[in-house]
Amino acid sequence: GKVRKPTSIISTICDDRGDELSYAGVPISEVCKEQYNMGDVIGLLWFKRKLPPYASKFFEMCLKLVADHGPCVSGAHNTIVAARAGKDLVSSLVSGLLTIGPRFGGAIDDSARVFQDAVDNNLQPSQFVEGMKSKGKRIPGIGHLIKSADEIDKRVVLLKDYAFTHFSSTKYLEYALEVEKYTLQKANNLILNVDGCIGVLFLDLLHSSGLFTQQEIKDIIDVGYLNGFFIVGRSVGLIGHALDQRRNKQGLYRHQADDVHYAL
């Protein structure tokens, strides 16, 4: 019989053979004709399906709301320093991107994991918080350096409002808000932050929309799709910062020595 040549790569998201490129089976002419937005394109290339408008709008909202948070945050700071050292656009961009991680912007997947686990195990918010504390772990998705119960993060307000209006269930969000009530008793800045809010809203979307099988939901959480929203969104702002420095012909950055505590 026929023996198929073994392939080195398996690809399941797109096809560039033939006359026309397609994303998850959708030809790019249709992507343009039907005016797919970036949320729709992420739906195709990450989730391998055309999502209903309320879901791709939510994706777009996540991208838009995390696109930038000023020049002082870790990512923008790195990008600015690299751009001022004369580095090219890609180097300046990745210098900023490399700060995205468990403390900054990259807590979305982990927050989805820990909040899902807490809800699945019927933990009271206090049990969940104290359990994490006893393990010596910070709760991903809780806490902010400048936002607090008094300095509310408008991004979180907008995301919550969208979910309350468009999602069929907000069970995980409601749980996270109970956790926030508890952590706020400990300190004013232990809010549900933008990473945590996106993480729990994805749990609500995945579990209540009927769009995904249990196995797909498991894969999305285990593989870790969700930090990708911060990475893609924030790239827009980081590129803006790199261009801004170059446009303004900013010279090499050197940190002020009087802002360093030399403690040899």
Ligand code: ACO
């Ligand atoms: N869970 C539990 N306790 C916490 C948490 C948390 N997530 N964050 C702070 N605390 C408590 C701890 O007791 C901490 O003391 P420790 O240093 O002994 O652990 C104490 O508050 C002091 O913390 P702060 O000084 O407020 O924390 P800091 O300002 O250093 O950190 C940060 C802010 C990094 C965001 C922190 O809250 C954190 O690690 N959160 C979890 C990660 C996260 O969600 N990051 C995303 C932030 S949003 C974004 O980047 C877009």
Ligand code: LMR
């Ligand atoms: C961000 O979006 O960059 C942040 O929420 C982090 C910060 O310190 O503002």
